[in-house]
Amino acid sequence: MKWTQVIDPFNNITLSVLVAAIPILFIFWALIIRKMKGYQASLIATVIASIIAILVYGMPVKLAILSIGHGALYGLFPICWLVVMAVFLFNLTVKSGQFEIIKHFMASITSDRRLQALLIAFSFGSFLEGTAGFGAPVAITAAMLVGLGFNPLYASGICLIANTAPVAFGSIGIPITVASQVSGIPELPISQMVGRGLPLLSLVLPFYLVSIIAGFNKAREILPAVLVSGASFAFFQWFSSNYLGPSLPDVIAGLGSIICLMILLRFWKPKTVWRFSNEPAPTLNTDIHYTNGQILRAWSPFIVLTIMVIAWGMQPIKDVLNSLGMTQFEVPGLHNAIQGADGTLLAKVFKVNYLSAAGTAILIAGLVSIPLIGLTYRQGLTVFGATLHQLRFPILTIAAVLGFAYIVNDSGITLTLAKVLANTGVLFPFFAPVLGWLGVFITGSDTSANALFSKLQFATAQSIGVDPVVTVASNVTGGVVGKMISPQSIAVAAAAGDLIGKESDLFRFTVKHSFIMLVIICFITLGQAYTFKWMIPTYEMLSSSSTATSPDASRGFSYLFGLAIILIGLTATVRIMTKTKKQTPTLVD
Template identity: 35%
Template structure:
């Protein structure tokens, strides 16, 4: 069987996947398939090389494993890598660059300083700020955009409030967990329902009974990260209240209202509860606010307060972003802009699965207008007008943002190229099938599979597309509830996002600590594994009468 490139006319050998290609053994095939990922994480976390070189090295290893271990033709392996690299640019980097562009415009005009002072007026306590910005506001951004934008924006906001860059990056990464399964207007869960063949409301209902468990204690973890045990002792009230409010709202909205609105409602409810408690307990340490400015000023006096008009303009970019993304979800309009799509078979790439059907990596698809990056451009143009940024200055700021991200661009493109090579060559499937064969332990290991997939791809959506159907098949084989394991794939996946090389790079670049991705990895690895262990134990118990009552 052969395939022909539509652009070059070069005939390339087609490739049929075989997850047991290495010596006819699934175990050996899976073991060899781990090498690309091990290369990336060892180089990042142990050897401490820069992220772009770790990612490029992992890509090279994935190509070697694909060609030598899985007998994938060289041309097909290279084409799979190019497809992944382009996907890394559109839509992922397209989102990140434009999100940071909007932020950079607010910095250039001084309005981000106004926003920082406004948050200080809500609370000058760093523990409370971490919850409000990284968890609540970050959750809102995850609901609207996802794909790295929440980490990038909240990390720089924390730095502007006085957080050390490394701490800001860690807090932003750890906070970007509980909202991820319902992020980007519910796309991960919607994708999971499509690939698994299960009803959307059924899958969303189970996910909505798993991820809220994370939301209960993520704010407490953030408080500990900011200020250790003293932070937990002094600021447990907003942490617990915000976590409970977010969790209850996420459960209720996902189960009874709307999958798409789940994180929007949860984030807003969490923020409102914290701010409301601060007003009820104004003398609490965690509710401290910046002192009022003395009338008349004078030497050493605090600067005059920002005018209401300036405060409104400072919040305007985020209001505009929310409005643009919300408008894009309006029934009718959503269908219209989603129909504006670029879709084609990747030239020359001819990969079929073991059953002989075309593999998903052969198809490129981009809804170019409704993708979050384009919506961010639209929002950015409106922001430029509201903040009175001229066209020339806005374009110059965009170019400067792209140049500053040049190494992050290399890293993300390399990581996605690696993921596509692993997916197309059946390396990822081999690992997944090995875990899926765990029998009675599958309920415990199913979230680990999702965690692994998100750590590779950086996307819960991609992880669900990759392993959603596999989880259902494995559940039926093991006699476990299919909806439980499918949901576990998405719920476990949210904890892998903080370890994804592309997310580590986004966080590092956002706060100006490029090259320290390995340090970030080591600092968040324990939290990721610890929360995964707790979630996996809960999901395993949900498969038994002990916690089976939690399921719909």
């Protein structure tokens, strides 16, 4: 049995849109006004969307249930798999006592909360987004900031907002790769177009972040730091996206901004150290000094993590891991059972890439780190059990959110909302980023939003005489500012930031910033479409006759062998540097 999606069930697009918007408006109401817990709002929104899908759109009950189940499965793997492993790695460092050394090290660089936010939430988070993505950056950086003593709400909130800058190039550029595949525009011109708009936001984001947590005047006090952080990040993001492609902008920009800011802090310090009003004054004991070996040992879990996520992002390694450890199956009763409005059947294949998943890379980093930081594997197992208990409600929330995302997509509800935006004529470039924003809000993924709407962006731009690369790129950049309010992202940040049950507080913290940034991107896109056409790159469409090359397994195994050598070398270095040193601080008389 085949069921065909309906875009305008009432044959009145205005009425259809009003009904289609109900589940999304409910989420805003539930989290902002009613202040519901995340899992409650997500479950109720899923029920509302299901009722509309069945009664209004005519979706068979069986397909609606299967669609929700498919989404929930995806929520459990790979999303929850990644979140659990990220929090597990952090909890290991806390259990071992090594995080106390990390806190001391960060405080020795700066105990100023404003500068710590720039280093960890903005720069390090961007680096992680470029390598892992899919929630890992927010999960790891929010947990680190809370561990350093940040107010949990501010820690999670600014990590979500900081994640705006790198999302477009996350996971080694996967969002742009998908936009290219769906639209037919080559990756490089999309990367260039994104890299000629997004750096404007990246430039001001550090100042914006600090203003949120400390106020405008306190942000001005560290103007040299925010300028160095934002300008270095924006420059490296622009350069790499325009000349190297979409794979490395986040990695290069994240590392570049960390290095530039740390160099600045060697020669400049703020006149006053700012901390939250309700926290005690800095308690750095200057009589305590840790050896280089002790510091290396404390940071070793995150060094191993960085090495692993970089390796797991390399295509040869992905290919060989998928050849060894991936299973996939067609979702029974759902695969090819839904026919899109354009006549194509929707493939519903569930992939369990248990070896190449980013969560697996983090798990291996944890297993390698356990003996390095002085724990036994029995203790590690105890920490893992405690982590699962800690995240039981976030796991439920994420599964419910993805079930909601899949039902609104499969039923056609999302397409109804998109049709209205596509009918705005010459003003479409202004509203094009809203499609990306909407897609990421619903799915939690810029990659998924690009898969949903890139073809629509391309076709609509062509129909109004605008270069399609402008609107396809705007789908990517609009999506990045929807990430901070996506229920999936909120659930991940709440889990990592110890805000379980307070998702509504986090949503209200970020929602106004999402709208502000969205409006800015809308105006940038409108200007690029009609006024600043010199920003549009010259390109040729992809050839449909291109053939795929089979992966080179020997190359992947060579990379894995190199990874093993690096990890062995790091382990040996840590052990040698700490062997003759007691893992306690040195007290100076």
